[in-house]
Amino acid sequence: MMKDDLPTLLLIAALSLTGCTEPAAPTVNLHRAVEIGDIDQVSRHIYWKSDLDLPDAHGDPPMHVAARAGRVAIARALARNGADLKAPNAAGKTPLEVALEHGRVQVASMLIDQGAQLDAQDTLVALVESGLIDRDTLNFLVNSGAQLDKPDPNGNAPLHLAIRNGHLETVRRLILAGADVNQPADDGRMPLRIARESAPGRDARFIVSTLERNGARADPAP
Incomplete structure (x- = not known):
């Protein structure tokens, strides 16, 4: 199993539990949870229908935070649950542009697989x-x-x-x-x-x- 697969599997496992028991409401801000890679809190936000495109105080939606931090599994979960891949941040940049300017090529590749357009x-x-x-x-x-x-x-x-x-x-x-x-x-x-x-x-x-x-x-x- 590749190193990057583990957080993905943990996220899938966490989300699958929602079919049996309702998870507790999130206790950590979504942007902070994405930044630190807290998969459990991100999965709670997804379950409780948090706004996945809401910008933080710096004008960055959660997907941009994930792209900058290189959170591949979290970025994939956000994309699969409706996060806007084309939305610009306060600087006018898309998540794909943010990923590439920070050298996060794994996130960039995933975003392209999910439909982001690259010139x-x-x-x-x-x-x-x-x-x-x-x-x-x-x-x-x-x-x-x-x-x-x-x-x-x-x-x-x-x-x-x-x-x-x-x-x-x-x-x-x-x-x-x-x-x-x-x-x-x-x-x-x-x-x-x-x-x-x-x-x-x-x-x-x-x-x-x-x-x-x-x-x-x-x-x-x-």
Whole structure:
């Protein structure tokens, strides 16, 4: 039995008991129960028809809390009991977007299985621009069809965006994943040229050195 199966089985067992005896009313706030992974309390909320889409004080519905915390079994139970997979939180993000920006790829995969829609390329671009993409999420998006070197409508590939925004770790992750360090942007500038001409920042020189170490050229090959 896989490690993640145990909480799922416990939740199923807890919910199945409702057919024989009525569970006690929940004593822990639903959002808190999701955050700490209290399956018993979550199952009570489901049985007693708590609002599964009610935002907390930060504007996050329970599904977003589960996505951020990586609570796969709880997120699945919420989805199967009617939680809205498309509902945005206060920041305008869906549960799937929250899961991916926190590297919770198991939750993301489950949400997609339950019907959540993923545009892998758009998500890749958004997370690269924000600097919120980790290795697991990057691999997940590539395996879901995102292309590392595909330009956006402005002619910028993800690597160009990461350089322009000064996201050193994102630059490193894209290069390790296979991004082309010598693909020119729409204006003809190479990634290394963009890095050298970008406004100086804390990580600017490290971005330049990272590109140089990985064979980047400042100008196109003759």
